[in-house]
Amino acid sequence: MGTQTADVVIVGLGAVGSATIYQLAKFDLTVTGIDRFSPPHALGSTHGDTRITRRATGEGEEFVPLVSRSHEIWREIEAAAQTELFTACGCLILEADSIAGSSQHGAADFLNKTVAIAQNFEIEHEVISGDEIRSRFPQFHLNEEHRGYYEPEGGFVRPEAAVAAQLELARGHKGTLIQRNERAIRVDATSSGVTVQTDRAMYSAGQAVIAAGPWVGELAGSADISRLCTVYPQALHWFALDSWTESMTAAKMPAFVWAFGSAEGDMFYGFPAIDGPGGGLKVATEQHSSTGDPDEPDRVITAEDSLAMFDHYVAGRLPLRRSVVKAARCWYTMAPQSRFIIDRHPQHDNVLIASPCSGHGFKHSAAIGEALARLLAGAPPRINLLPFGIEYFPGVGRY
Numbered sequence: 001m002g003t004q005t006a007d008v009v010i011v012g013l014g015a016v017g018s019a020t021i022y023q024l025a026k027f028d029l030t031v032t033g034i035d036r037f038s039p040p041h042a043l044g045s046t047h048g049d050t051r052i053t054r055r056a057t058g059e060g061e062e063f064v065p066l067v068s069r070s071h072e073i074w075r076e077i078e079a080a081a082q083t084e085l086f087t088a089c090g091c092l093i094l095e096a097d098s099i100a101g102s103s104q105h106g107a108a109d110f111l112n113k114t115v116a117i118a119q120n121f122e123i124e125h126e127v128i129s130g131d132e133i134r135s136r137f138p139q140f141h142l143n144e145e146h147r148g149y150y151e152p153e154g155g156f157v158r159p160e161a162a163v164a165a166q167l168e169l170a171r172g173h174k175g176t177l178i179q180r181n182e183r184a185i186r187v188d189a190t191s192s193g194v195t196v197q198t199d200r201a202m203y204s205a206g207q208a209v210i211a212a213g214p215w216v217g218e219l220a221g222s223a224d225i226s227r228l229c230t231v232y233p234q235a236l237h238w239f240a241l242d243s244w245t246e247s248m249t250a251a252k253m254p255a256f257v258w259a260f261g262s263a264e265g266d267m268f269y270g271f272p273a274i275d276g277p278g279g280g281l282k283v284a285t286e287q288h289s290s291t292g293d294p295d296e297p298d299r300v301i302t303a304e305d306s307l308a309m310f311d312h313y314v315a316g317r318l319p320l321r322r323s324v325v326k327a328a329r330c331w332y333t334m335a336p337q338s339r340f341i342i343d344r345h346p347q348h349d350n351v352l353i354a355s356p357c358s359g360h361g362f363k364h365s366a367a368i369g370e371a372l373a374r375l376l377a378g379a380p381p382r383i384n385l386l387p388f389g390i391e392y393f394p395g396v397g398r399y
């Protein structure tokens with residue numbers, strides 16, 4: 001196949017790439033999106049049924065405009081695609097008093113920072129005591145004193161459905177081409193344009209976006225980007241419910257993040273049950289000690305892995321049984337201090353790098369797609385992307 005041309009080529013159609021191609025369809029540009037698999041898929045960072053969203057982002061106030069805009073965009077997509085993406089069942093952050101001031105996602109004193117951000121941005125919220133948590137949310141078995149932050153507008157988004165809906169809406173646009181199961185091998189740029197060589201064809205474009213998730217380091221062709229991105233395998237677990245009651249569904253149970261102990265990693269998070277009596281309830285923790293390769297063939301989470309997670313995190317805290325319904329592996333691409341990299345390539349102004357994971361990127365992805373599309377189309381920015389620039393990281397910058 002010869003060279004194919006478009007105004008923009010997007011490499012990677014996961015959370016960020018699908019949001020970008022959907023938003024670019026609103027501008028009069030020709031766009032080709034390429035993915036090495038067929039998204040939504042379970043091989044990158046955007047699968048496992050649910051992602052937490054909350055507007056008061058203790059990770060930093062620069063994230064608030066992104067998640068707030070994403071909440072609006074998901075409602076727009078739900079209406080356009082006639083699908084359900086965002087369930088505002090509330091989000092509860094729990095912290096044991098014994099570890100008050102603990103860090104999460106690179107932010108010290110995460111709970112108090114979340115509260116301060118909610119106050120600054122006038123985000124509806126409550127700070128609730130352990131006794132209030134026990135009476136309002138009896139699903140959470142607190143065995144010592146806790147404090148909670150409750151955000152009623154928070155909840156969860158369905159990542160696979162969001163990717164599918166955005167790609168489907170983009171596909172309806174006449175200037176958009178979506179190429180699945182096609183792997184980009186290299187992205188080259190000169191001042192006059194960009195070429196993307198895949199295992200099937202060569203594409204040329206005025207601009208490109210590399211939104212390759214855990215593969216961003218390998219594809220960006222920049223030592224700085226690879227140095228900043230570290231990939232960690234994570235495990236998601238679904239456990240059987242003690243009993244099927246409304247209290248375990250989104251009608252009564254919020255999405256939650258629960259910091260309970262002083263050892264590193266003594267935090268887990270979870271969601272209400274969304275798949276009926278047999279579907280179980282999803283919980284997960286995070287690990288930042290063992291890196292991984294997203295191309296590695298051994299992607300299995302064993303029953304022993306899940307049961308060990310249950311014993312340390314879940315037992316005695318939630319009304320779940322020590323019985324695994326299913327499990328999945330998913331990849332965190334971490335930047336230092338759990339930040340994002342959304343910027344022009346260090347050497348090529350016509351290539352954008354969008355690597356917002358660091359374990360909390362999904363809730364921002366819809367607005368990141370919009371911001372990137374506006375940048376590519378030359379439209380005035382609505383959201384300040386400067387805090388996500390490469391120059392934020394000391395020792396790394398444009399040459």
Ligand SMILES: Cc1cc2nc3c(=O)[nH]c(=O)nc-3n(C[C@H](O)[C@H](O)[C@H](O)COP(=O)(O)OP(=O)(O)OC[C@H]3O[C@@H](n4cnc5c(N)ncnc54)[C@H](O)[C@@H]3O)c2cc1C
Nearest residue numbers: 012014015016036044045046052184213330357361362363
């Ligand atoms: C276990 C887990 C839990 C999480 N929980 C939350 C949460 O509760 N809330 C939250 O906000 N965020 C959460 N996140 C983070 C969030 O899911 C990610 O930030 C987000 O999904 C990343 O999207 P992405 O588009 O960068 O990557 P991906 O969705 O992985 O997309 C990258 C795409 O690029 C494609 N690709 C890669 N290389 C090539 C190539 N050479 N050629 C063509 N295509 C290529 C891949 O096939 C893939 O489709 C979680 C992440 C994980 C892993």
